[in-house]
Amino acid sequence: DTAVSQTPKYLVTQMGNDKSIKCEQNLGHDTMYWYKQDSKKFLKIMFSYNNKELIINETVPNRFSPKSPDKAHLNLHINSLELGDSAVYFCASSHLTGQETQYFGPGTRLLVL
Amino acid sequence: AQKVTQAQTEISVVEKEDVTLDCVYETRDTTYYLFWYKQPPSGELVFLIRRNSFDEQNEISGRYSWNFQKSTSSFNFTITASQVVDSAVYFCALKRASGGGADGLTFGKGTHLIIQP
Numbered sequence: 001d002t003a004v005s006q007t008p009k010y011l012v013t014q015m016g017n018d019k020s021i022k023c024e025q026n027l028g029h030d031t032m033y034w035y036k037q038d039s040k041k042f043l044k045i046m047f048s049y050n051n052k053e054l055i056i057n058e059t060v061p062n063r064f065s066p067k068s069p070d071k072a073h074l075n076l077h078i079n080s081l082e083l084g085d086s087a088v089y090f091c092a093s094s095h096l097t098g099q100e101t102q103y104f105g106p107g108t109r110l111l112v113l
Numbered sequence: 114a115q116k117v118t119q120a121q122t123e124i125s126v127v128e129k130e131d132v133t134l135d136c137v138y139e140t141r142d143t144t145y146y147l148f149w150y151k152q153p154p155s156g157e158l159v160f161l162i163r164r165n166s167f168d169e170q171n172e173i174s175g176r177y178s179w180n181f182q183k184s185t186s187s188f189n190f191t192i193t194a195s196q197v198v199d200s201a202v203y204f205c206a207l208k209r210a211s212g213g214g215a216d217g218l219t220f221g222k223g224t225h226l227i228i229q230p
Contacts, residue, residue: 031215041152041202045217055215090158101148102218104158 003027004105006091012111013081021076021108023091029103031055031096032074034066037088037107049074050096081112115140117207119221126195127229134190134224136205142166144210147181147188148218153201161203164188166210192226200228 004025013019025032034046048056052068063079074093078085091105116139126132138147149161162172164181172179176193192199202225206218 033217035217041223043204043218043220043223045219048215048217050215056217058217088156092158096215101160101163103160104150106157109156 004091004093004103006089006105006108008108009106010109010111012113014113015081015083017081018077018079019081019110020078021089021091021110023074023076023105025072025091025093025103025105027093027103029093029095029100030071031094031100032068032071033092033094033102034074034076035090035092035104037090039087043090047074047076078110081110083112086110086112115142115145115207115209115219117205117219117221119203119205119224121224122222123225123227125227125229128197129194131191131193132195132226134192134203134205134226136188136190136221138186138188138205138207140207140209142209146208146210148206148208149179149188149190150204150206151201152204152223158204161190195226195228197228197230199226201226 007022031050033048037043046060047066049068065077068074088107088109090107092102094100094102118137145166147164151159178191180189202223204223205221208218
């Protein structure tokens with residue numbers, strides 16, 4: 001009965017490769033997010049989607065492309081991986097109404113070699 | 114622009130001591146939401162509390178309590194009678210209300226709390 005799930009949990013890959021991280025939520029939320037946590041544990045919003053529509057796209061390289069096939073899924077595809085992309089990526093979801101709490105997935109630890 | 118400052122990078126206390134984690138925020142919005150999340154060594158982000166800007170009542174949940182003061186733009190978190198299981202990184206976060214519900218959270222840099230047995 002996991003609320004927000006991500007796969008894979010760990011991802012080790014070579015520079016230049018393309019990889020995807022999947023996120024699914026079963027909370028009935030209509031808004032989903034991707035956050036990046038760097039090596040110093042700083043968390044920063046990357047994208048938010050509402051009803052499959054991109055709402056926020058922070059200053060993220062266009063090598064990162066989110067895709068939302070439906071309200072319950074938000075995947076993150078990364079092209080031409082670079083060393084600096086190594087981080088923990090968290091998916092989150094919430095209802096759209098402003099005060100709703102964002103619930104986070106367990107995170108995907110990406111290591112680019 | 115919004116900003117959240119957690120000035121305490123790391124705090125170490127002995128079990129059963131009380132400890133307060135500070136959070137100071139900056140925003141031009143009149144309506145906003147404040148949050149605390151816990152990140153234990155296992156890495157997940159666990160929601161602890163949400164507080165609306167128009168509700169300055171303090172909250173207590175078991176050994177946890179939160180003190181929200183708009184006059185000083187602070188939202189501090191106190192753990193009473195700390196336990197080893199409280200060891201984690203704690204994040205304070207801010208979300209504006211005016212921009213719509215899909216805004217991301219603005220996080221502080223986190224406070225690493227170490228509870229020694």
